[in-house]
Amino acid sequence: MPAIWIPKRLVEISLINSASADKVSFVRHCEFEYESRIYATAKEIIGANKHIVMLTGPSSSGKTTTSNKIAEKLRAMGKKAQVVSMDNFFKNPEDYPRLADGTKDYENVLAVDIELMDKCLGKLIKEGKAVFPEFDFKKERRIEDKTELEIGDGFVIVEGIHALNPLVLDSLPRDNVFTIYAGLREEYSNLGQRVLPTRDIRLVRRMIRDYKHRGHSPEKTISMWQSVCDGEDKYIKIYKPNADLLLDTSFSYEILVMNSALKNFSHNLSSGTPEAQKFEELMKVFSTCDYISEGYIPQNSMLREFFG
Secondary structure (H helix, E strand, O other), X not given: OXXXXXXOEEEEHHHHHHHOOOHHHHHHHHHHHHHHHHHHHHHHHHHHOOOEEEEEOOOOOOHHHHHHHHHHHHHHOOOOEEEEEHHHHEOOHHHOOEOOOOOEOOOOHHHEOHXXXXXXXXXXXXXXXXXXXXXXXXXXXXXXXXXXXXXXXXXXXXXXXXXXXXXXXXXXXXXXXXXXXXXXXXXXXXXXXXXXXXXXXXXXXXXXXHHHHHOOOHHHHXXXXXXXXXXHHHHOHHHHHHOOEEEEOOOOOHHHHHHHHHOOOHHHOOOOOHHHHHHHHHHHHHOOOOOOOHHHOOOOOOOHHHHO
């Protein structure tokens, strides 16, 4: 179990609706809570004096923006800090592990060049600066020696789905590694019955992001979701106990903003499909929520990773 564990909480949607009577204050309060968690995390990192921070979390948990928020907070506290994406250490396609049918196994930890990552991080910690590769996803090729990072005696935050995998952690100097699992810790109920688990909230986050930023229909996102969740169970969640800290990336007002966004999606789904059925189930739950428009989300909020 993580050294700092945050149990999930179940909140009645009616209480969220009541809190939203003053939308500005409610949003400000939720944002302050998240920023307080970022501040506390940065303090824990400094207190541990471990200079490699490995951060993971499931899809749409906000791990990318959260990593950058932690780095910003560390810099505000007078420490040098940089963020590194594990994606930049992907091997070239011809070196990927394969599934039984011969197709590339993109989710496998062995798709990451662990030896190169260990070498780059080791040099960064030892010398205070190092050159890192960058993965070009359009060309599916890794560009070597692309970016020089400098942290001096500061911290590097490495974010990726395999950040807590033992194959990765065991390659690093464990006494200099601080581990974080970022995930949502708030679920919602109606009349005492859980109706919105964190997995559904993350699905809606991903639906909105995919629609706004990737041109994907809600139907496509829903159709892929089970595969995404299967990968999380196999490669991410199983290693949650390896975390030193569990970081909550929930926002209580978020479900009200989601309700505003989802009403624009219904015309994009074909009726009678499993995807349409899942969407209808979600809409039935969200029909109990009030509305807050996206305009209330601060421009520097982590939620902008999804809502744009």
